[in-house]
Every structure is written in structure tokens, then in C-alpha cells.
Amino acid sequence: MQVLIAPSAAAVGRFAAGRIADVVRRRPDAVLGLATGSSPLDIYADLARQVAAGELDLSAVRAFALDEYIGLPPGHPQSYHEVIDREVVRPTGMDPAKVRVPNGFAEDLEAACEEFERELAEVGPVDVQILGVGTNGHIGFNEPMSSFASRTRVKRLTPATRQANARFFDSIDQVPELCLTQGIGTVMEAEELLLVAQGAAKAEAVARMVEGPVSSSCPASVLQFHPSATVIVDGPAASRLE
Ligand code: F6R
Numbered sequence: 001m002q003v004l005i006a007p008s009a010a011a012v013g014r015f016a017a018g019r020i021a022d023v024v025r026r027r028p029d030a031v032l033g034l035a036t037g038s039s040p041l042d043i044y045a046d047l048a049r050q051v052a053a054g055e056l057d058l059s060a061v062r063a064f065a066l067d068e069y070i071g072l073p074p075g076h077p078q079s080y081h082e083v084i085d086r087e088v089v090r091p092t093g094m095d096p097a098k099v100r101v102p103n104g105f106a107e108d109l110e111a112a113c114e115e116f117e118r119e120l121a122e123v124g125p126v127d128v129q130i131l132g133v134g135t136n137g138h139i140g141f142n143e144p145m146s147s148f149a150s151r152t153r154v155k156r157l158t159p160a161t162r163q164a165n166a167r168f169f170d171s172i173d174q175v176p177e178l179c180l181t182q183g184i185g186t187v188m189e190a191e192e193l194l195l196v197a198q199g200a201a202k203a204e205a206v207a208r209m210v211e212g213p214v215s216s217s218c219p220a221s222v223l224q225f226h227p228s229a230t231v232i233v234d235g236p237a238a239s240r241l242e
Contacts, residue, residue, distance in 0.1 A: 001223055002230045003210055005238045009198040012232050013042020016130070016196050019230070020047065021056050023128050023192075029060040033129030033187070034088055034099075035140075036065065036080045037165075039196050040130050041087060048091035058092045062123050064116075066131075066140040067181040068104035070154065078168050079104065102152060102180035113152040113180060120152075120186065129190035133197050136160050137205045137218035141181035144217050150183030184222055193229040195220070200236040207240035 006012045020043065024030050034040075050056035068080045076082065081101045089096050100119055106112035120126070131139050136158065142150065143158050156178055157165075166172040187193070197206050209220035210231060216222075223229040 001210065001226070003238075003241070004230065004232045006232055006234055009234045010042055012196050012198055012234050013040075014046050015232050016040075016043045016194050017046035017050070019194060020128055020130070021050055024056065024058060024061060027127065028057065029062060030127040031124055032061055032063040033126040033131075033182075033190055034063050034065045034084055035130045035132050036067070036083050036087075037132045039132030039198060043130060043196065044088050044092065051091075051093050058094050061094055061098065063088075063094060063099045064120055064124075064126060064182075065099070065101040066129075066187070067179055068102040069176040070104045070109065070178040070180060071176040072104070074105050081105075102182070104180050109154055109180065113154070116152050116180075116182075117186065120182075124189065126190035128192045128194055129187060131187070131193060131195040131220075133195060133202060133205050133209060133220045134161055135164065135201055135205050137208055137220045139184070139195070139220045139222075140187060141179045142184050142187075142219045144219060146184055146216060146219050148188075148216060148222050149185045151186050152180065152182050155179055155181050184219055188222065188226060191228065193223055193226050195223060195229070195231045196233070197231070197237040198234045200239060202233070202237045203240040206231070206233055206237050207242075211242060 072079045102116050103112040162175040208218040214221045
């Protein structure tokens with residue numbers, strides 16, 4: 001695992017976007033793995049800047065999102081389908097037909113998970129998977145004690161994760177209790193993992209991920225086993241590293 005400490009939160013996004021842009025310049029139809037939440041927003045903003053400047057073309061890229069809430073109506077502004085469209089696809093000129101988000105609106109959620117895994121297997125492997133980390137060490141919505149062998153499935157969000165994500169809703173009661181998420185086994189099949197974290201609130205999770213024992217009590221610690229994992233953090237997020 002490579003750990004890069006960037007001089008600022010914005011620089012975390014620029015460094016990570018630079019790595020992704022390099023991959024896409026080498027392979028214009030690269031397969032990207034997309035995370036939602038606040039951590040990757042600077043990455044998407046920097047990719048959009050490069051596209052607007054004519055330095056990068058993401059129109060042939062294929063992409064798979066990590067997760068989706070269950071129980072929000074289609075079109076809800078906080079559904080990850082909408083968030084990915086608003087924050088990633090439209091600003092960066094990706095082709096919406098080439099972007100998949102797990103279908104949290106499906107009547108048969110198990111079938112939706114199988115379908116997502118099938119498409120990923122056909123199109124993948126993912127060249128670069130973008131990740132954030134929860135304060136409890138989750139990646140995707142693989143909460144502590146998730147199996148390292150897990151595949152895309154329904155999961156229950158912990159109260160801590162619902163509380164953390166309540167900032168995107170009017171109240172915590174509106175944060176769904178269930179989600180679909182790629183499994184840890186699914187995520188680990190990507191060729192390269194790029195995890196970004198900013199701010200002191202992530203310092204403990206970053207230390208457990210990078211220096212702690214590899215344990216499902218901190219799902220992100222599994223990155224220590226990946227042959228090509230890079231963690232890019234700012235100073236406050238790195239502050240608990242030895
Ligand atoms: C979301 C996801 C989550 C977030 C994590 C951190 O797609 O995969 O694992 O990356 O909850 O969220 P933020 O970045 O909002 O602190």
C-alpha cells in the first residue's frame with residue numbers, strides 16, 4: 001500500500017484526478033469505479049476542469065458506482081443514481097449509457113445485485129476504483145464485520161453511518177436504513193484502488209486502515225492485501241499515523 005500525504009484537502013483531489021486521467025489517456029475506454037459522499041467531490045471537480053480545458057475526454061469511459069440506498073423514490077436528489085449523474089456524469093461528459101449504479105429501486109433486489117455483478121464481470125475488471133472511508137472504517141457500504149469475500153448485496157447501514165449521512169437529508173429519519181453495496185470481494189478485484197480521505201474526523205479510520213491489523217472490524221484494512229492500493233490523505237487525516 002502506498003500512502004501519499006497531500007498538502008491540502010484540494011490537493012488530495014488533484015493528485016487522485018491526475019492518476020485517473022493518466023489511466024484514461026492510456027486507455028480511453030477504461031473502466032472506473034465511482035464512490036459517492038464528500039471525499040471524492042474534488043476528484044470529480046478536477047476531472048471536470050480537465051475535460052472543460054480540452055485536456056481529457058471521458059466520453060468513452062465505462063463506470064460502476066459502489067452503492068445505492070434502498071427506499072428512496074426514483075429521482076430523489078440524494079439517491080446515488082442522481083448524485084452520480086449530477087456530480088460526475090454531467091460535469092465530466094461521461095456517457096450515461098456507460099454508467100451503472102446498483103438498482104436500489106428494483107422490486108427484486110437480489111436479482112438486481114446478480115445483474116450488477118454480471119455486468120461488472122462482462123465489462124470489468126475495474127481499472128481504477130475510487131474509494132472513501134467511513135469513520136468506522138467502512139468502504140462502499142461494507143460496514144464493520146462485513147465478509148472480505150462478500151459480493152454485491154443488501155446491507156443494513158449502522159446508526160453511525162446514517163448519522164454521518166444525515167447532513168445530506170432534512171433529518172436522520174429520512175436516511176434509508178438499507179442499501180445495496182458492492183462487496184469487499186467485488187471491490188478487491190479492481191486493478192487499482194485509490195482511496196481518498198480528508199480531515200481530522202477520518203484520522204482514526206486512516207490509522208486503523210494503514211497500520212492496524214487486517215480485520216473485518218475495519219473493512220478498509222483489507223486494502224493492505226491489495227497489490228495496487230494507494231491512499232491519498234491530507235495532513236489532518238494523516239495525523240494519527242505513526
Ligand atoms: C459512498 C461510499 C462510502 C463513503 C464513506 C465516506 O459511495 O462508498 O464508503 O465513501 O461513507 O463518506 P464521505 O466521503 O461523505 O465522508
